[in-house]
Amino acid sequence: MASVDGFSHLVVHVTDLNRSEAFYRDIIGLDVIGRDLVTDDGPNSLLALNTRQRLVLVEVPEVTAIRPNSSTIHHAWLLTIDEFQRTRERMKKAGYDVDDSRAQFRAMGENSMDIFDPDGHRYQIQAYAPEATQVITEDIGPIACGHVDDFAVGSVKTFVKGKFCLVRLPDGFLALSRWCTHLNGLLSWKQEHWEFYCPMHGARFDRRGIARPKGRPCPPLRLHPVSIDDAGVVTVDPGTAITRSDFDPSQLTVPAATTREAETAQAGKGA
C-alpha cells in the first residue's frame, strides 16, 4: 500500500472548547482558523501551525488525557529558537514551570520544556539552537595515544580528553569524533554490540563511523587526523574535524612495517 506522505493533524479531546482554544492560541501560539470545519465527534476548533500541520480540538463530555499505562505519552511542538524564547516568556508570565525535567538527556543545543494543557494533555516544546549542529573540536594539541602494537586489530579505545575513539581496523587507524552527527549527543562505544551508540535519540554507527543501515540516517562520524611516527607512536589531533560523506580506505592511517611485531619477527629470524 502507498505510504502516508506525512503528518496532517492531531485531534485532541477537550472538555471546554473555549478554554482550550484560548490555551493553544495564547500559550502555545497557534493560529485559530475557525470552528466546526471538521467532521468529528463534537464541536471543534481548527488551529494552524506554520507548516501544513493542524490541530483539531474536539469538545467531548469527558477526557482521559493520559491513557492509563501509557506513561510516555506526549506530543512535541518543534519551534524555531526565537519562537522558543518567546514561548518561554509567555509561559513564565502565565505562571508555567519552564524548567527542563529531562535536562540530562538533551544533546547540545537541544532546548526543551514541558507543559500540560487544561485537560492534562502532555506536551514537550522543543527547539534546536545552532550548537546542536555545529562541528565540535577541542583545541588541546595532539594527543599521543600509544604504540601501534598496543591496539589489536578490531579494537576501539575511548579517549575522554578530546572526546574521540581510536579504532584499529585491519588496514589502519581511524580517530572518530564522539560527537553524534545527528545533534551533538556524545556517543559511547558498546563493545557487546560492536557499535557506537548515541543515548540521545538512538543513532548507531559501526567502527568505520558509518550509521547502521537500519537506524537513524546520520552522516558518517567526523574524523580527526591520525599520524604515526617512526617509533610507532600513534598521535591524534582532536583540534581538527574532518567531515565526510562515506567511508573510504584512504581515510585510514596505515602503520609502517617498522612495528615491534615486525622487529620481533626480524629478531626471531636472526636468532
Added chain:
Amino acid sequence: MAEAETLSHSGICVHDLKEAEDFYCGVLGARLQGAVNFFTEDTLNGRSVHQAYALGDFLFAVALAPDFMPMPPDEQLKGAMGIRHAFTVEKAAFNQVIAGLKGKGVPFEGPVDHPEAGPFGQSVYFKDPSGNFLEIVWRRDEDVVYAAPPDLDVG
C-alpha cells in the same frame, strides 16, 4: 504566523513492539528509525525502551507500556483515547490506501466527508493493534505550498 512549526513527534505506548513495528512499517509505510534504550544502563537511568518510526515529517516514539492499557471496544474503529493522529495522502492515492488497508486486513471506518469550508476532504479511521486511534485524510489544500518542516534527520 503561528509560534510553532510542526508537531515533530509523539510518544505513544504499545503492548508489543514487534507487532507495532509490523503495523507502522508494514501497513503505513513508516521507516524504522532506531531502537532507543535497548541498553541496560539507559534503562536504569529511567529512559523508556522504545523504537522510533518515521512517517514523513513525523516521528512516533513507540514505547512498551509498563502494564496493560485499557483497550477500546473491538468494534470501535473511529475515536480517540484522548488524542488521535491523522496522516495525509494525496487525493489521488486515497483509494489505493483504502484498498491497502483492506488488503492487510485492517478494519476501518469511512470514508467520512468533511465540510467543504475546511481543509480536509475525506478521512478513514482505524487503530493500531494496541488501540491507538489513527486517521488517514486527503486534503483540499494539498496544492497549497506551506513552509517546509525543519529537517531533523541530518545534523
